[in-house]
Amino acid sequence: MNKERNTTFINLDNVISISRGNTNRMIKYLNQFQELIPERLQQLKKALDNNDRKQIRQVLHKMSPQLQFFGIQDIIKPIQRLEFEYDTMSFLELEALGNDIIYKLEGATKEVSQIIESHFE
Amino acid sequence: MNNFQPTSKTIKCVIIDDDPFIQELLKDKLNQYFPDINIVGLGNDGKEGLENIILLKPDLVFLDVEMTDMTGFEMLSRLDTINFKTIFITSYKHYAIKAIRFNALDYLLKPFDLEELKNAIKRFKSNYHKVGKSEQVGLALNNLNTKNISDQILPLKTQQGDLHLALKDIIIIEGDRNYSIIHLISNRKELVSKTLSDLEDLLSNKGFFRCHKSYIINKTHIVDQPNSISINISNGMNIPISRRKKESFVNWFKTAKVL
Missing domain, CATH: 2.40.50.1020 (LytTr DNA-binding domain)
Structure with a gap:
C-alpha cells in the first residue's frame, strides 16, 4: 500500500518527479495510462483466450515500461517471465500469470481513474 | 577538440517509437535536463521514422528496437546514407540487446534511468566527430546480414x-x-x-x-x-x-x- 496517496497497485513517485509540480504534465501521464492500458488489457485478454502466445508477449512487452513507470513493481517479474518463456510455458501457468496481471492492472486502472476524478476534475 | 560543440539548441534529435508514452516521457526528460537538445521530430513507426530522418536531417536518433511495422535495424537498412548517431531504446532484456552489445552500439532501457540517459548523451557528444556516423551502424547491419557467423566482425x-x-x-x-x-x-x-x-x-x-x-x-x-x-x-x-x-x-x- 502506497500509504501517503492511499493507493495499493500504483506508486506515483515517478509521475510526480517528471511533472515537477506541473499539473498539466501530471494529468498528461495519468490520462495516457487511462487511454493506453485498458486497450492493451483487452488485447491481452483476447490473446489469452486465443492462446496467441506471440501476441501475449508483444502486448506485455509494449506495456512493461509504462507499468514500471507507474510503480506496479510486483507484476514486472511475471511479465518478464512471460516475455521470455511465452513459447515454452505450460498454458495453465501462462493463463494463471496472465490473469494475475489482468487483476492487478484492472486495480491500477481504477486507482488512476479515481485520482483523476478526485484531484483533477 | 573533437567533442560536440553545442551553442543553443544545436543537437537536432528525432524520437522514433510506436508507444506514445515512451515518446512523451523521453521528450520531457530531454527537455528538462538537456537544453541543448532540440527535438525536431517524432515518428510513430518505422515508416514515419524514415520520413522524419530524410526530411529533418537529425544529429541524433532515439530508435525503438521493435516497432509494429519493422525493427529499428530494418528501418536503418532502408536508408541510403546515415548521417546521424543512433541510440537504440528497448525494454528490459530484449533479445536484440545481445546483438546491440556485440556491435558496440549505444542503447537505453525504457523507461529511462536519468543517469543512464545523461551518460548516453555524454557519449554521444564526445564521440560525435570521433567515429564515422554510419560506420558503427553499417558494421552492425553487415553483421546481421552475414549468414556465416565466423565472418562477422567484432x-x-x-x-x-x-x-x-x-x-x-x-x-x-x-x-x-x-x-x-x-x-x-x-x-x-x-x-x-x-x-x-x-x-x-x-x-x-x-x-x-x-x-x-x-x-x-x-x-x-x-x-x-x-x-x-x-x-x-x-x-x-x-x-x-x-x-x-x-x-x-x-x-x-x-x-x-x-x-
Whole structure:
C-alpha cells in the first residue's frame, strides 16, 4: 500500500518527479495510462483466450515500461517471465500469470481513474 | 577538440517509437535536463521514422528496437546514407540487446534511468566527430546480414584505437585481470580493455566456449583433444579444460555448429 496517496497497485513517485509540480504534465501521464492500458488489457485478454502466445508477449512487452513507470513493481517479474518463456510455458501457468496481471492492472486502472476524478476534475 | 560543440539548441534529435508514452516521457526528460537538445521530430513507426530522418536531417536518433511495422535495424537498412548517431531504446532484456552489445552500439532501457540517459548523451557528444556516423551502424547491419557467423566482425577498443576483428581470425582469448589478450592468426596478439567474462557474454552463441577461467576458445581452431583435460589449438598451443567445465565442454563440442 502506497500509504501517503492511499493507493495499493500504483506508486506515483515517478509521475510526480517528471511533472515537477506541473499539473498539466501530471494529468498528461495519468490520462495516457487511462487511454493506453485498458486497450492493451483487452488485447491481452483476447490473446489469452486465443492462446496467441506471440501476441501475449508483444502486448506485455509494449506495456512493461509504462507499468514500471507507474510503480506496479510486483507484476514486472511475471511479465518478464512471460516475455521470455511465452513459447515454452505450460498454458495453465501462462493463463494463471496472465490473469494475475489482468487483476492487478484492472486495480491500477481504477486507482488512476479515481485520482483523476478526485484531484483533477 | 573533437567533442560536440553545442551553442543553443544545436543537437537536432528525432524520437522514433510506436508507444506514445515512451515518446512523451523521453521528450520531457530531454527537455528538462538537456537544453541543448532540440527535438525536431517524432515518428510513430518505422515508416514515419524514415520520413522524419530524410526530411529533418537529425544529429541524433532515439530508435525503438521493435516497432509494429519493422525493427529499428530494418528501418536503418532502408536508408541510403546515415548521417546521424543512433541510440537504440528497448525494454528490459530484449533479445536484440545481445546483438546491440556485440556491435558496440549505444542503447537505453525504457523507461529511462536519468543517469543512464545523461551518460548516453555524454557519449554521444564526445564521440560525435570521433567515429564515422554510419560506420558503427553499417558494421552492425553487415553483421546481421552475414549468414556465416565466423565472418562477422567484432568491434573492440584498444589503447591504439578501434579494432575490428573477424571472428574466424580469433584463435583463443586469454584473460588478464581487467584486460584480455586476443590471440589471432598469423601470431598477432591484441590487448583489449574487456574482461574475459565480458567477451564470453558477447561470444558464447558464436562458436566460442570458455573452457577455463583464463581461456575462451574458438571451435574453428580446435585441432584435437589429446586427453580429457586439454585441447590442442591451431596455433600450436595446448589449452587446459577446467575440471568443472569438462562435461559442458564435451556437450558444447558435440552440438556447437562448426562455423
